Amino acid sequence: MLLIPCPNCGPRDETEFHYGGQAHVPYPENPNELTDTEWSRYLFYRENPKGIFVERWVHSTGCRQWFNMLRDTVSYDIQAVYPMGVPRPAAPLPPAADTGTASTGAASTTPLSPSTAPEGATK
């Protein structure tokens, strides 16, 4: 079970959240002008990286707010959380190969400040 550091509420069990898939996928400005290929990319294609993934989560049984998260899809290490509408932070350094000190959400590389409510974080 993931321990997810909600930017508003602090660390909570994964069961309090819902997953929203890849973050920063804008709705096309002019859908009618897209080719079938471009439209299919928007509808069906998302990144599926082995490693750092930028994704959306919503704290359904807590503050009900969406936020973004950088998570490693292999170690499941949560590297950063940040508000909706804010650009993706630079990817933290990949974990050093042999140190074997996988950090948990609580010791994430981008310190979380639960006191700061994210601007623009709406459902």
Add this chain to the structure above:
Amino acid sequence: MSTQHLPEHPDFLWRNPEPKSSYDAVIVGGGGHGLATAYFLAKNHGMTNIAVLEKGWLAGGNMARNTTIIRSNYLWDESAAIYEHALKLWEILPEELEYDFLFSQRGVMNLAHTLGDVRESIRRVGANKLNGVDAEWLDPQQVKELCPILNIRDNIRYPVMGATYQPRAGIAKHDHVAWAFARKCDEMGVDIIQNCEVTGFLKDGERVVGVKTSRGTINTEKVGLCAAGHSSVLAEMAGFQLPIQSHPLQALVSELHEPVHPTVVMSNHVHVYVSQAHKGELVMGAGVDSYNGYGQRGSFHVIEQQMAAAVELFPIFARAHVLRTWGGIVDTTLDASPIVGLTPVENMFVNCGWGTGGFKGTPAAGMTFAHTVATGAPHKLNQPFSLERFETGALIDEHGAAAVAH
């Protein structure tokens, strides 16, 4: 319950050759699909100067981790055709491969728990019959007769309101299936190369001409991708994208019990599917974890929910103990149907997207994908499962039949 005994198997079923510098075709991924593809390339198309490259050990991915349910009762014509073809192959493969991999046609039930389920199931039974797939609708009493340990009382949260039943469906011993294919491949001259990770592709313009591996570069005329959960990673190396998301999918077994469960029971609604393996352990699968994951592990609450559902349906399981849980990496598509066909890269072909339910498809995937790799064009059975369908809109939505997993 089968009265067969587990066959003794010899120490070595295939050689462990060094990779050659070039092959006529290279198959990436030594799971069930990669091995079946190599088998049919050699058998049906006479292509024996080929290699299967596996980054770990043979069939150590989803092939080692699935709950082995085999059935063909899918809704749409395209799916019924390919899955039913697979089922017919399952029926002859033990003889053809000269290997008793304990294919047991003990029947599969898909429970209905709501009126919506009931309507969808009865519709599917009708569609199945039109496609020559053996399918029946059972009322709760008939469900109980076939599987006496099922709780059909109506005082549970999701009572059993009936079930679809496919008598010819069942289970098989997954690792023996892999070994059976591997042995035949090896006999026909196919090189099965383990501990050989593909790390990149050599291209001449838009055409693939070789693969880079952890054991050196290999030239090849053709590449077939059979990497299941890692398909997106390989596609990216080759310079294209797939409409795939990789998720953890988990399963578990209990300790051994006397035969108590004579068939296979699946419930999409409460996310559980159960059979009893030949040795006696109860094998149960869960639903996928919501997030993308390559970790071969998922979250414990998924297991917990699955067990809660299983105990409600099978009260006697309350006394069983979990022996082991594990996870695989499943390659899901948005229409719950596989992708078997050409790619934007010339001479590179892809077989993926079987997601939570590709074990049953193994023989047909192998047969049709071998045809595609050998001839450069899809077989009529895999033609509808092209990558283009995401552009043309000709999706094959099997969420009703494939729903949770299996």
Add this chain to the structure above:
Amino acid sequence: MAETAASPTSAKNPADKNLAARLSPARQLAEAFQAGSLAGTVELSELPFLTMVGVRADAGSEAATRLAAVTGGLPAGSGAVAGNGDVSVLWLGPSEFLVVAPTEAHESLGGDLIPALRDALGGDAGQVVDLSANRTTFELTGPRARAVLEKGCSLDLHPRVFKAGTAFSTEIANIPAVLWKTGGETFRVFPRASFAEFLGRWLLDAMREYASPEVP
């Protein structure tokens, strides 16, 4: 059913009539709650029909200031509870709050809390919604209350962390619920009405072990 014996039609004034017509979500468990409670160890009861109002307003907005004036403040962050006298405001989200007040504060019984909140919001962006029928209230109290909750709630409930006067929206027994610690050993749990029976029975089950002597 005993609770409904005072027929709505026999009530004298409209307020009494309204109250008598209400059915609490866990009324069928009232006796079981009594039988399962262990005086001095852990006790469970339903506090039905508290007035609850869902309030939404952006922090720092003028509407928020006006609403805060009615309730005696709006809580600033997760866990915080603001309020004044009988009226408490629980933080649910950055712009979402739950106002909890006694039964009599309800409009149908002549209370003026909800109209006052509605007036405070005026035409501004936000919400004032009567949610009194959405959730019911359980009170769990006694030296074992925390241990009972810990069986199904993964928050850190140790008094060093979870102080009286804080509240969280979280999961208890796998269902969503608001948990408010109102005293050193007293908790209020707000399940949605449709989950009340489930949570009530779950709590009773979790309390049961304390009826037996402790195994040393």
